[in-house]
Amino acid sequence: MTQNKNTYKQFPDEKGYFGQFGGRYVSETLMPLILEVEEEYNKLKNDKDFINDFKYFLKNYVGRPSPLFFAERITNDLKGPKIYFKRDELNHTGAHKINNCVGQILLAKKMGKQRIIAETGAGQHGVATATVCALFGLKCVIYMGEKDIERQSPNVFRMKLLGAEIHSVSSGSKSLKDAMNEALRDWVTNVRDTFYIIGTTAGPHPYPSMVRDFQSIIGKEVRTQILEYENKLPDLLVACIGGGSNALGLFYDFLDDNEVKMLAVEAAGLGLKSGKHAASLSGGQPGVLHGNKTYLLQSDSGQIEEAHSISAGLDYPGIGPEHSFLFDEKRVQYVSATDEEALKAFQYCCHKEGIIPALEPAHALAALIKIAPKMNSDEIVVMNMCGRGDKDIFTVAKELNIKL
């Protein structure tokens, strides 16, 4: 195979841009620290000890590699391609988020920071952050929207058990966007001793590429596993996107394999036309928020609009800058699934495979259910089962009118 000269993997450039997206839009107070994080990360990512530590914790603490499972009953039922699930929901703490947290806490330790802050939506990133803070003995403060604290109460309690301090955020939409605002306000106030572990492939450079690098272990494992099982690369990769870290984690290693198609699934909430959704690419425009230029849901006067999704992890009006780039380049196809479709896929997965998925990957499965019948039986699909659904049982029960 000839080397593709215009590799998608050359991004970001030295200024932190993926095409026109990305950058470092932060207050001056944070700028010196952001530059330091970049410098330290650039040194560390090629450092043998760091790489070994990262691998050690992923293997022995997180439980990687996660299995690649042939979802035979769903495959037979949909009468389309062979469907595999990348089982990142089996990781310690129940989602892919921990991969990134292990990487960032090692960096924070290296930089001598004593205090860790993070934002969380579904609580998976908060739990993963609280977990690594307990593991490394660092103080942990988590910002979480009031609305999310209510709908993801099991995760709130888990974070508390792990020793984290939870700050409820009651401004704006009381969800992920506002939790991130509040985390940034904390960071600017405690800039000297605090490290911000951002949970997704967004934020000021170097976060989008750093988080992607830490998550890209998912795709690397899939390559090895699928070659072993099928002796060929997958035809299609499928993942859900809020900020986009599990999707990029799966996609990144395959970006330059032109024969591998990619499908990313945004949350359409009550439907794209309803205005109550979280589909930043389908319904947004380029803008600047939380440190980066990217597609955002916004009003005519440039105010950020509130997102809506049944899934707290996808309930964000923006998306990581690399996704905005891949969208414009048409390397990845972006579609969406509604709350209702995700709920159906959630139950379908429980019944057919004995896996209770998080509501986030239930969106990915919902899109897959739609397209699979149109694909051939000799094709192979890998979907990232990026989180388990224990945290969502109360939300689902409420939606199904079941009293627990």
Next chain:
Amino acid sequence: MSERIKKVFSDKKKKLITFVTGGDPDKKTSQKILEKIVECGSDVVEIGMPFSDPMADGPTIQLSSNRAINNGTNLETIFNICKNIRKINNAIPIVLMGYYNVIFHFGVKRFVCECSKIGIDGLIIVDLQPEEDPELFDEIQFHDIDLIRLITPTTDPKRLKKIIQHASGFLYYVTITGITGQKSADMKELKHSVKEIRRQSNLPIVAGFGIKDKNQVSEICAITDGAVVGSSIVKIIENNLNQSDVILKLIGDFVKELKKGTNQ
């Protein structure tokens, strides 16, 4: 470069810079508040362009932004307020402060042309540092508008050089690591930083964030060329919603009082 800003800072007197969010609590009262502020002796007026996600602001200014957005305030509203100020006073510098998305969404070129036409003198964009400002700076340099640079306690001497490179008008020193309306300035740090800035630049230096009353204005002005007061004024609006006469009276008195702080 703005001639108005240059002229205001041409004497040795210390300056009072006041901040309120444009359109707060409503469009009509906001206009009157700004006219009152000008009348009561503020040397520079800073007008906030409201944004849904003001990451550098404390609760007081967050709430004022929300009030303005909820009553339909947008850039057109802000421009109208500025036009009306210009009708009564053509000398006072007007500086717009805000976050980049509002400008980016409006169109950078269109925004700068509009500012220039109205007679807006400076821009402070909180989340736009030299690394990201060429898009805006390239437009601004053809007009009499200053891009006011922010310098903070975490800015080191090497970075300071980069910040000052294209600076004009005046420099804005953020006295604390934090958000607006919270902690008060660390005077020792302020003295040290101002000394370092003066070593590298001849531009006037004003300080802001956490400056709440006349005494603090006076303390700050002993070190800098001026002080910025924002949240304390906005708090008056918050405490007296729906009583525009009370707001105007209290803000008028407060600005006169703050102004005295610059003369001590």
